[in-house]
Amino acid sequence: MPVYEWKCNNCELIFETVRTIARRNDPVECPECGSEEAERVMSEFGFVLVGDDFPSKNYRVGKQMLRRRAKVGRRADEKKKEEPGMKLVPNVDGERVDTWSEAKRLASDKGKKIEGYDKMIRKEKDQKKSLPANSH
Numbered sequence: 001m002p003v004y005e006w007k008c009n010n011c012e013l014i015f016e017t018v019r020t021i022a023r024r025n026d027p028v029e030c031p032e033c034g035s036e037e038a039e040r041v042m043s044e045f046g047f048v049l050v051g052d053d054f055p056s057k058n059y060r061v062g063k064q065m066l067r068r069r070a071k072v073g074r075r076a077d078e079k080k081k082e083e084p085g086m087k088l089v090p091n092v093d094g095e096r097v098d099t100w101s102e103a104k105r106l107a108s109d110k111g112k113k114i115e116g117y118d119k120m121i122r123k124e125k126d127q128k129k130s131l132p133a134n135s136h
Contacts, residue, residue: 010035
């Protein structure tokens with residue numbers, strides 16, 4: 001089956017595809033940036049023996065999987081940056097206060113359990129210690 005070499009117009013990556021002659025002009029997606037703006041370029045070698053008995057298949061599939069994992073990893077990182085994470089805020093029965101220490105006092109005054117607040121108080125103090133001095 002023929003191997004076609006492509007150059008992505010978006011990120012300038014040069015990559016190969018194995019496809020039938022009938023599909024040689026079909027659009028192809030860049031494995032790096034996902035753009036479909038790639039154009040076919042002349043390659044030096046044009047055929048690959050494909051099938052389960054040829055080592056090149058394992059190599060090719062391995063490379064494809066590495067590219068796919070990298071692409072999925074980048075998307076996951078972008079998604080984490082875009083999505084605001086859930087953040088616990090100090091409150092008691094929906095009544096918000098400024099610090100977890102105040103929330104513990106308020107919970108105690110209302111007769112609520114206060115054991116869970118100590119962990120949040122420690123975490124809050126640790127975060128304040130790690131901030132630069134001018135951001136307090």
